[in-house]
Amino acid sequence: MSGETPSQPRQTGQAGPPLLDLTIDNITPNTVRINSQSADARLTYLMARLVTHLHDFARETRLSTAEWTAAIEFLIACGKICSDVRNVCVLLCEFILLSDVLGLSLLVDNINHPTPAGGTEGSVLGPFHTHDAPVLAHGASMTSDPAGEPMLAVCTVKDARGQPVPGVTVDIWETDSSGHYDVQHADRDAPSERCVMVTDDQGRFCFRGLKPVSYPIPHDGPVGRLLQLLKRHCWRPAHVHFMFGKDGWDRLVTALYLRGDPYETSDAVFGVKQSLVIDLDKVDEATAEEYGVEEGTWLLKHDFVLATQEETEKLRDQLATEALQKLGLNLKLVDHLPVPDLD
């Protein structure tokens, strides 16, 4: 930066009254005002609410300089571990982890993907989905881990009226038997315990994987230290992730959880829903023959129900409108997102 001429032109004609003598009380309206000069009503609204909540937080807690400094250092540490340790996986980001353990990820997911009656509920995406999983044929194995307990999964995807949905792309991922996703292994040279399938004309897909195990979320960084300070554990109950995508249908990110897991009711990232808790079965003789697996292998059977994009959007708009009315704020939806109603 040395000796550089500043690239941003000098502007002095800032709109509105002077920013002078800002106090504990008037700093908020003044910051909101100076942030309200763009033509983007949504950006203006987001910034206004962000600044108001940030300032209210500091006022209500009388945030000390030492605490502010600790917060800055926490964010620096989150940024550092993102770029240093976890280069293997771009998404394995401490800020996502922070959002997860603070319940924000679950909340944003619930807001954006409400479940129409009868549909499969969503669950948190988490930081371990990748885009390099191989597309496998039905019945193929997605695991290379000889230590885990084999599991056959036989699933269908249907619509709300029980009709099969063919041609749905299904991303599936889980940990290996040690409780680590492939991307957590420094020597990962190929995807493992993950695959992509496409539902057939009966809406079916099936794969061979591992009976999932419970595992701790990454806790070698600042978020792990925060959980320790808060006397919270960092475990997630055993689950398999699924993501369903097809044009015209709401993208469903979800997971199935094993009943009886010690963390079933204390998931560190709040993802468990009772409708997603399942019992495993054992493969019987006929199924063993049909799928070419050993009799007695763990069997996961599940019917997923997708909602159309239109159904979800309609429900989301309706819930948003109801919630905003309850808040008593003068808002309207533009492109499905609230902005102040200035008309």
Add this chain to the structure above:
Amino acid sequence: MSGETPSQPRQTGQAGPPLLDLTIDNITPNTVRINSQSADARLTYLMARLVTHLHDFARETRLSTAEWTAAIEFLIACGKICSDVRNVCVLLCEFILLSDVLGLSLLVDNINHPTPAGGTEGSVLGPFHTHDAPVLAHGASMTSDPAGEPMLAVCTVKDARGQPVPGVTVDIWETDSSGHYDVQHADRDAPSERCVMVTDDQGRFCFRGLKPVSYPIPHDGPVGRLLQLLKRHCWRPAHVHFMFGKDGWDRLVTALYLRGDPYETSDAVFGVKQSLVIDLDKVDEATAEEYGVEEGTWLLKHDFVLATQEETEKLRDQLATEALQKLGLNLKLVDHLPVPDLD
């Protein structure tokens, strides 16, 4: 991390009701509850308010997944520029800059350092203070920049009753004539435009520096892009930073601003207070002789008034108590900081 055995022990006995089926409405009390297991009442209170505001923000804005992703990417970019580009200066951190442009830094400063009647008001610290400035003798020059306009500063430090305060450590820092602090130059080999002085038995200190110039805050990173999106400029009016420290006295972080600067009423980080806006004078013949500078040199004369730690603490507690009462929250001060009053 590969193959590691998780170091955190499995704990299943999480207190309270099960975390299951969390919704847009019940995620907040449940997250607050799970964060309330430590014995540290202050930490519990901070986390409860943080989570509540974070969730309220998402609910009021119906935050979209795309917006959440943009926020995560913004934080990652802030972390990246902290560790990549700006290694020269540890404190030159994008998160501090973010706090500054959102008005949070000013607010936290106002909360923590209220000014008793007659005292010198504080201003934002900013990211450019360092700990390697040389201690200079009175009258010495702290600048190595031949291009700037020389300025002599003749100041005193007094208490509220007008008595001089000797032995105060004074940190002074400003930009060079190009509007850059020394730490912004990649080839910095020694501190420049900064020094430390100690007030004499009359509470006096004086130094030679440069007439300050207005300058843009660093805008090569995500915070700069945010300001552009918000149609805000990134300029600070010309100023010199001062920090005063002495045992028993409230540490005063402040700055003096030049009247008539084009950014006097639109400081990008909200630091200007009218009581800190000054007029420069010119050195007369007698002063020129006394300080060994040329007649007509710019002259900054100012009397700073320090408050004792006791005065500031008392005022801070009083303002906190009043503010919390106005909020109608059931809180008490413990170690000068609010926590819920459960008695």
